[in-house]
Amino acid sequence: MGPAEWILQNSSTRNLERTAGGAVLAVRRNAAVDTRIGGTIADLSHPNPLLAQLKSAAEKEDPMTYVDGFIVAVPKKNLEAYREMASKAGAVWREYGALSYVECIADDVKPGKLTSFPQAVQLEPDEVVAFAWVTYKSRAQRDAINEKVMKDPRLAGMMDPNAPIFDGKRMIFGGFETIVDL
Numbered sequence: 001m002g003p004a005e006w007i008l009q010n011s012s013t014r015n016l017e018r019t020a021g022g023a024v025l026a027v028r029r030n031a032a033v034d035t036r037i038g039g040t041i042a043d044l045s046h047p048n049p050l051l052a053q054l055k056s057a058a059e060k061e062d063p064m065t066y067v068d069g070f071i072v073a074v075p076k077k078n079l080e081a082y083r084e085m086a087s088k089a090g091a092v093w094r095e096y097g098a099l100s101y102v103e104c105i106a107d108d109v110k111p112g113k114l115t116s117f118p119q120a121v122q123l124e125p126d127e128v129v130a131f132a133w134v135t136y137k138s139r140a141q142r143d144a145i146n147e148k149v150m151k152d153p154r155l156a157g158m159m160d161p162n163a164p165i166f167d168g169k170r171m172i173f174g175g176f177e178t179i180v181d182l
Contacts, residue, residue, distance in 0.1 A: 064178035065099060066139045068146075070132040071172040073121040078165045079105070082130065085158050085165055090134075092152050096145045099135040106131070121170045130166070142175060 074082045083103070090101035106129035111118045117129045136142040149155060158165075 064181055066136045066142045067176045067178060068134045068136075068142060069174060069176060070130075071117060071121055072130045072132075072166045072168075073123050073127040073170050074105075074130045074166045075124075075127050077126070079128070081165050086130075086132070088158060089155060092149055092154055093134050093145065096148045096152075097136070097141060098145055099137065101132075101134050103130060103132045105129070120172055139175065139177070 086103040090103070093101045106117065109117045109129050111123075117123075117131070121127075121129060123129060134142075136145060
């Protein structure tokens with residue numbers, strides 16, 4: 001264990017400024033932290049390499065999330081059925097550990113000259129674009145959760161091939177690493 005990790009585990013919490021998720025942002029000014037390594041006390045109110053190590057360790061504690069994104073064309077007549085299906089599916093994803101599950105319906109989405117959401121899903125006049133995402137702690141967690149979700153019988157019951165709620169052949173989906181999360 002390095003000194004920064006030791007400080008994170010052994011510092012008085014009143015001297016640490018944390019994010020809502022618990023990651024350490026900084027050590028409060030003039031906070032003396034007893035490292036008990038050789039019996040010395042480090043005063044982190046002055047710039048030094050230990051502070052940089054502390055911030056680096058804090059960033060490793062709170063890594064960026066992983067996101068699955070989906071875009072589909074939903075017939076307007078099926079919007080309520082889609083909403084019900086999405087609510088049930090979202091509950092299954094959350095049950096298995098997804099951090100969040102969000103479904104949105106296009107409100108201000110226009111066809112483009114070269115590319116657009118409507119063009120991407122080959123939108124028909126009687127359809128609307130649905131945009132959804134699921135967040136996870138990591139790619140590994142996403143893979144484990146999706147394996148369970150795909151085997152869950154509750155989802156299989158929602159996908160009647162004789163009465164599809166949307167055309168799955170026009171679905172666009174993929175996994176994304178988060179690079180900015182403010």
